[in-house]
Amino acid sequence: MTEAPLQPGLEPSEAYRWYVIMTKGRQESLAVAQLLEKGILTWQPMINVREAHGRGRSRDALRPLFPGILFTMLDLERDPWHLIFNCPGVDRMLPRGGRPLPLGHSEVAFIQRAAEFYALPPAVQRRRQPERVGLFKIGDLIRISEGPFSAFNGRIAEFRLLSGEERVRVLLDCFGGKTPVELPVSAVEHN
Numbered sequence: 024m025t026e027a028p029l030q031p032g033l034e035p036s037e038a039y040r041w042y043v044i045m046t047k048g049r050q051e052s053l054a055v056a057q058l059l060e061k062g063i064l065t066w067q068p069m070i071n072v073r074e075a076h077g078r079g080r081s082r083d084a085l086r087p088l089f090p091g092i093l094f095t096m097l098d099l100e101r102d103p104w105h106l107i108f109n110c111p112g113v114d115r116m117l118p119r120g121g122r123p124l125p126l127g128h129s130e131v132a133f134i135q136r137a138a139e140f141y142a143l144p145p146a147v148q149r150r151r152q153p154e155r156v157g158l159f160k161i162g163d164l165i166r167i168s169e170g171p172f173s174a175f176n177g178r179i180a181e182f183r184l185l186s187g188e189e190r191v192r193v194l195l196d197c198f199g200g201k202t203p204v205e206l207p208v209s210a211v212e213h214n
Contacts, residue, residue: 038100040125043117044093044107051087054112058095061106065093068138088138094131099123158213165193165211172204176214 044065046054051067058065068088076082091114097104104123107113116123159165163179177195180203189208194201 038098039096040099041094041096041128041131042104042123042125044095045114045117046091046093046112047114048091050112051091051093052112054093054110057110057112058093058107061103061110063095063097063102063104063107065095067093068134068142070138070141071144083144085142088134088141094126094134097123159191159208159211164214166214167193167195167206167210168212169210170206172206177201177204179211182208 044054044058055065055067069085070088071083072086073081074084095107099122104116107116118124159179159182161179161181165177165179167173167175167177172195175195175197177193178201180192180194183190183192183205190205191208191211192203192205193211195204
């Protein structure tokens with residue numbers, strides 16, 4: 024997947040890199056508005072979550088994938104990046120040696136893929152979860168082979184991709200019922 028440029032006509036290059044802007048608590052919207060006034064475009068990945076809403080009701084709501092984090096694409100030599108620090112709501116940029124730390128293109132591509140998936144309504148997310156990873160499929164009876172739950176048995180409930188690693192949610196037969204536990208796929212084997 025290629026990265027979408029944030030500024031019109033801007034193509035990712037060696038000069039233009041992605042940077043992280045850290046905001047003050049719950050002030051992302053203020054920071055985005057202030058940065059936009061200064062001509063600095065930002066991107067905040069959002070996810071669609073189901074929230075409880077009184078008396079057993081629930082609703083879908085958009086929430087930040089990384090609360091307190093914004094992304095921007097800048098050329099540090101040409102763009103007025105020092106203006107970012109004077110904006111209300113902005114705390115700092117992710118630093119390295121007194122200058123903002125650029126993100127790798129692969130890191131941003133991974134974040135963009137995750138944001139595209141998690142921006143979907145929760146019901147659609149569940150339908151798009153993989154049914155099979157490697158030799159395992161949902162409903163398989165497995166035994167945990169490593170970690171604190173080694174030698175426990177359970178059934179695979181779902182698969183997830185977190186932090187670039189495939190993980191599995193297993194319902195363990197313990198504590199008098201089915202207990203959900205998330206593990207790396209490498210930690211389970213067929214029973």
